Amino acid sequence: MILYPEAILKLISSFSTLPGIGRKTAERLALHLLHAPEHEAAALAADIIELKTSVRICTICFALSDQEKCRICADPSRNHGVICVVENPTDMAAIEKSKAFSGSYHVLGGALSPIDGIGPDDIRLAELFGRADPDRIKEIIIATRTNVEGEATASYIQDRLKNRHITLTRIASGVPMGGDLQYVDRLTMQKAMEKRYGF
Helix, strand or coil: CCCHHHHHHHHHHHCCCCCCHHHHHHHHHHHHHHHHHHHHHHHHHHHHHHHHHHCCCCCCCCCEEEEEEEEEHHHHHHCEEEEECCCCCCHHHCCCHHHHEEEEEEEECCCEEHCCCCCCHHHHHHHHHCCCCCCCCCCEEEECCCCCCHHHHHHHHHHHHHCCEEEEEEEEECCCCCCHHHCHHHHHHHHHHCCCCCC
């Protein structure tokens, strides 16, 4: 084993704590930064500090933001009468990349999972129900994942909002475009059959 100076070992150890970064990748990153120009390393350090000091949670939808309101909540051209409920900011980013939605969002910060001790009070369900005013909100699209936790969360939201006179919809799910049926899992196939449509 190569005996690195303490500063390199500490950086390797720090990189190793990041998700998806193993020891070998952490070592490569540390050695890359060692040989990179000083201004690159300084810029990376400054970006990390800025990330920790400037990023916050939107006070309306709980998306990541650098202002009190995120760009979507502050955008008057968005349809604020429609809320798309997602589990986390990465789900929201995926929908935004598709350019298929022009409404607003609500980021739950997770999904119901009694096995993991995550109940209704542990995610932002109360805040969603507080936003669900029929005078302002016409539709709520539930875009939680199609796993057990996501389905349980969707059912819970549907049950709590069914008498609010707001249209409740669930994103369609099923076989992806170009997907080979033999590789589709049971839950996805079940959803595809349930959501089938006529020609």
